[in-house]
Amino acid sequence: MIAKILWIDDEIEMLESHSIFLKNKGYEVTGINNAPDALKLITGGNFNAVLLDENMPGMGGLEALQKIKEIENTLPVIMITKNEEEDIMEEAIGEKISDYILKPVNPNQILLSLKKVLKGDEIIEKKTVLNYQQDFRKISMDLMYAENYNDWVQIYLKLIQWDLKFDKLEDAEMTSILQNQKEEADNLFSKFIEKNYRDWLHTDVKPKMSHTVFKDVIRPTIEKNEKVLLLMIDNLRYDQWKVIQPLFSKYYNKVTEQSYFSILPSSTQYARNSFFSGLLPLEIEKNFPQYWVGENDEEQKNQFENELLNAQLQRLGLKDLKTKYFKVLNADFEKKIYEDFKIYNNLDLITIVYNFIDILSHAKTNNNIVSELIRDDKTFRSLTYTWFENSSILKIVQQAAEDGYKLIITTDHGTIYVKKPSRVIGDKESSTNLRYKLGKNLQYEAKDVFAVSDPEDFFLPKVNVNSKYIFAKENKFFAYPKNYNHYVNYYKDTYQHGGISLEEMIIPIVVLE
CATH class of the missing domain: 3.40.50.2300 (Response regulator)
Structure with missing residues (x-):
């Protein structure tokens, strides 16, 4: 034309x-x-x-x-x-x-400007595809030779970079190739975790993890006598952070962006309690049994986060801090925090937990409208951006910036789009999560799981003496033989967490001022 x-x-x-x-x-x-x-x-x-x-x-x-x-x-x-x-x-x-x-x-100036305006997307798409084809080989080599957690962080960030670039393209074939490479990466990452995870828990040679990241990253900022607003955004994947980051840059400049590893299970009950306590789950159960809610207990699993945080602050020599903790479950309470924020201007540490993204990811399973809106990672990122753009959280962030607070944004774990069922058999007391199971008589496909037969060696609580954990690898999800087809059709292509994948385990912690 x-x-x-x-x-x-x-x-x-x-x-x-x-x-x-x-x-x-x-x-x-x-x-x-x-x-x-x-x-x-x-x-x-x-x-x-x-x-x-x-x-x-x-x-x-x-x-x-x-x-x-x-x-x-x-x-x-x-x-x-x-x-x-x-x-x-x-x-x-x-x-x-x-x-x-x-x-x-100059005529060439005009020509270049017209090409940019009229054919810019087409030119960018061709160049992006060409660059990925060249980078594909390098990423494949990196996957073959990845030896440590830093290697895996760099691989994951590179894959995210390409994911976000491909969001702007309409090349289904190249998008499929990238998806296959991501699946290959998750397969090899699962093997890496299976080989190294236990050693991380028993030695000092390990990445920042759920139970160490508060001490390693947040404490140094607080000790500088700087006021801190800590936003714990439940279930925020690294790619989602990259998408919403520009919204925060209106009010803050990024100081550091680091990654840390969620513990296993990569679920809220374990990972977030570990984050706030500075302890592994078994250590919480032993030291603070009143704050640990067991897998089969019907109580809310994360109701004592503030108490666990205060206990950690005391252990770190920060017991005299003036603090406030909020958990936002609805827009009205979020709005109230914003309206009252000036009252908290003299506090040293304000912690706000947001559950929206976790609620959104679970809603894809049981809400037809949300399921239509979130069809894949691209649409999940887009909806995440839209929510943040229109939420009161940015007003709170703006007020915090005006009041001189440093801002730290992090999460407890990520989530993965599950596609492939893996048969599992357990007794009626086995846990219900689709990415990990805790039980005493578990039968499963060995190739699909990382099995932990001695939970205490992995600092995990047991329900009984024969308890074991299994963690789903890659994009698998557990399905029981009874009503298998119905179960698979219901949960296939939904977001789940608790298992082993780059998306669930490698997560951001960002310091801004």
């Missing part, structure tokens, strides 16, 4: 050579020497872009730009000007110009 260009300039006859250059490059150019007549052409025409001179007698370029947008808001306009004054540029940008060129104009 030949692109139709309208060129508006009071000296259009002097630009004939430029018009011929563009025609030779495949563009159809209509020139006109005044804005009022140009507006009539736009009203009745079908142009793909407008080249607009800023300085014309009568109706000037900025006024014409405004009227063009009133007629056809989506029509790209490239402004040509010799005026470099900041207020002129700001006004033009405010009216949504697509690009601008400074005089004297």
